[in-house]
Amino acid sequence: MEPMFSPPLHRQRHQFVIDFVKINKPKKVVDLGCNECALLKKLKFHREIELLVGVDINGATVKKHMYGLAPLSTDYLQPTYDKLRIELYQGSVTQNDARLRGFDLVTSIELIEHLTLPDVELFSEVVFGYMTPVAVIVSTPNSEFNPLLPGLRGFRHSDHKFEWTRAEFQSWAHKVSSEFGYEVEFTGVGEAPPGQQERVGFCSQIGVFHRIRGRDGCNILFSDDAEDAFSYTLLYSINYPNLHDNNILRRVLVTEVLSWVEKLKKRWMKEKTGERFNSFTLCQTEGGGEECLGASEWHMQMEETQTACGAEMNNLVEQYCRGVSQNHDGVSDEESSKLQSCVSVPLAVLWTSCPKVGALSGSLHNLRHLLMDEPEVKLSQDGSALLVHIQEQDLEEEEEDHNELEDSGYAEARQCSQSAEQEEEWDTNV
Template sequence: PSLHRQRHQFVIDFVRRNKPRKVVDLGCSECSLLKKLKFHREVELLVGVDINGAKVKKKMHGLGPISTDYLQPTYDQLRVELYQGSVTQKDVRLRGFDLVTSIELIEHLTLADVECFSEVVFGYMIPVAVIVSTPNSEFNPLFTGLTGFRHSDHKFEWTRAEFQSWALKVCLEYGYEVEFTGVGQAPPGQQESVGFCSQIGVFHRRAGRDHCNMLFGDDADDVFSYTLLYSINY
């Protein structure tokens, strides 16, 4: 399977195991991951955010119920919401989620904006779990003919050590723990030295989910910075 599919499959496997009820995909682009997640009946609220509203609008209607959903309802309840907005900005509607996914997003941000992202996601949204994927630059020599970054819009590509140092700093600052993994295997014998093609950090909040309300201080007051593009109740 393509690397793109492997990354999404990683999220789907996580959802199967952990059964989050509220999930938000940051940098959802054309909503392809959200469309796959909609088939998991534990999910009650599925949200997508992207800075590029035109990209989101392109295929968002595919998130609505399809005829078989009416003939054979598989959802207890499901609400889908899509927003245009930047992950560097807070929005109160994104607090209190069980899972935040950020798949191949952070490398499109400047390092200053990655700092804002960390604060918004881990310090303000305070989800139970976060999955972050980003290219592993140590894998790049295996791409023949690649000079520079994998994509012209990338602002950086991190080594495993660079990614891990960002992630561990986030954990210290905001009270999370992280496990490192990835998708896209190197050829036999090279896995150790280059790592995965896409590196992934899976973060869990240290305090249990019941402490959630205590964590949300008064600064939660009504920051609505995102624009709602689409919403539907099943």
Template sequence: MISIFSPALHKQRHQFVIDFVKKNKPRRVADLGCSECRLLKQLRFHREVQLLVGLDTNGAKIKKNMHGLAPLSTDYLQPTYNQLRVELYQGSVTQRDARLRGFDLVTSIELIEHLTLTDLEHFSAVVFGYMTPVSVIISTPNSEFNVLLPGLSGFRHSDHKFEWNRAEFQSWALKVCSDYGYEVEFTGVGEAPQGQQDSVGFCSQIGVFYRLKDRDRCSVLAGSDEENVFSYTLLYSVNYPSLHDNNTLRRVLVSEVLYWAEQLKNRWIEEKSGGRNGDFTRCQTVGSVPMEGKKAACEEKMDGPVNYGGRCDNFFWRNDPNQESGTLNSYVSVPLAVMWSWCPKVRELSESLGNLRHLLMDEPQVKLSQDGSAVLVKYQEQDEEEVSSDLEDSEYSEDSQCSYSVEQEEDWEANV
């Protein structure tokens, strides 16, 4: 069967939700009837969302697809300050669970037509009366469009209990608004051929519900008296890496400090060997967002809050004595004040020079001077080619450095 929609209809429904999320930036989003988690897998990339929840009665399907929601390697290599937690539950939309109350957005994509009319009443009470989300997106087949679907006889899916026309859907939606204090806008996806839109409408009709402001106050009062019910089974949960987590912050900061300490040491060696002039340039972290109108990385001269002079000799030295062992080791000492002043990413992560010293104090990968004021990097004379090769192969090289049940599918749609 040849598809009559491009993009495919289920992709258009998901894109509708994604566009809504981009515009309204909800922090807590729940997808009811998440099935294979396709919509959730797209929403996780919109980092304004801090809590992403999926619910479906089919636990086996969730377990089969849940690992596709695990953080990517880039999430660990380039963590940001954005926070995201993903939770997947097995349960019925006709049952209450306190963990899904008060969300910013709840979606129900091609779900309600799989419910009996009795269960649909429970669904309305649970979603609009108990969960009380700020907004709800519900899509369902528009039966008026069925005459245009090639090869279709009867309902679009064998499990459908009903398929409403536009008037029936709107009548149900307006009653929900009246009963639970919402207002609704009607739209859809899957446009009819030119000249037939008015007569048949969209292939999938959509209602976007918004909680009324008067209901906001009522929800707060009602919420304090509600019994905490936990009827869903948690099958999967994961926290994405975030710089708000102290362990993640330390890992990224140590990576930045070691990288720039090595960079500064190598530039000092180049200057000592005559490979550079006396104008030592300011560091710009590779991978950080460049500021408009600023020069590229390491092109502008130092203008930070701590000025140690133009040449490296003013703030780098060798042969730092190790008082504990009584030996004299050969190091290049990079003052933390210089690194904090010159390297924007280090400054951003540490927030203050004192905090930078505190965060590095107990890190085994970082060797500090006796008074904790500088990072000590082993001095090794290398020619320019060796230094370049080492940097390219290192995990801190400039090229690799890191600044730190979708809906039930209709039988009719399966082949299009």
């Protein structure tokens, strides 16, 4: 048997809520009667929502499905500035709980028909009189549509206590609106066959309520003492990772900084191997020892290679020195004799040349502050630059790779075969 509605009716109801969220962008949303959390699992991707809450009287069902609301791996790997907290409660919609007051949107999707009529009155008082949200979406079956549903006898579900006609639903909605300071508009999902829409209406009728008075102007039916009541049981809560958390911000920033510095380091090493490693001359002291190459000499060398390395590389400062055993107590002569190169990368270069680093830190001062106590990052003494150590063997390996490519004639061979490769790839693609 082919489905009567496409998409299925439950998806149309959820899509109605999603469309409302996209337009109105509520920050705090609660779904009453959340059941298997299906609507919440869709709403969590709309990150204009900062607090997403589900309430259901059946705690076992909520517990069975609540972990589907946990953050995905991408939420941890690529956190954003969007805040999201999810809370799930076990409780009855006929009882008030102070944690649900002041929300932007309350949804009640196919819920009230499961309540007795006296409980519907309590539901109205709790939602509209106590919670006083900015907007409320209520959907419920339209009994006038039932004759069009094949094989249906009685109510649509065995647990339904009633199913209203359009007139009955609108009568309740107007009464609630008048009593608690709301205005309501009516619509629905699940259209009738052509020519019958006017006669039977939508399969699921929907009332969208908007508060027209502030909370102080509403009829609060509970005493001040009741405002502090916590009648629901918290079953699940999770804060999604976001860049407002300094620990997460530091982790992401450090990762981005190290990644960008590694790129600069590789470009620097390629430039050095291009000049030949033996072209470096260590400055000699009068005593025969070696001292670090000065910043001015390095800048002069970098100016000659501006085209090859890029403008930002001109801001790097190399310190190239040999360890001296007498200056490093406890270090063997063999270890101290190893040449080491330290490239100093000014934070100003990182902040201006890497857009993501600039966006994450906000300012050069913040960048310095966020990196200051990070063990993975070593800053210069004045905190103005990041130090990257390069051992001599790294340069020698880079030089060997460079020489091997030249000796192999790879560059010439690649130029000669370029047109043939392009033609071969074109044939493959076709």
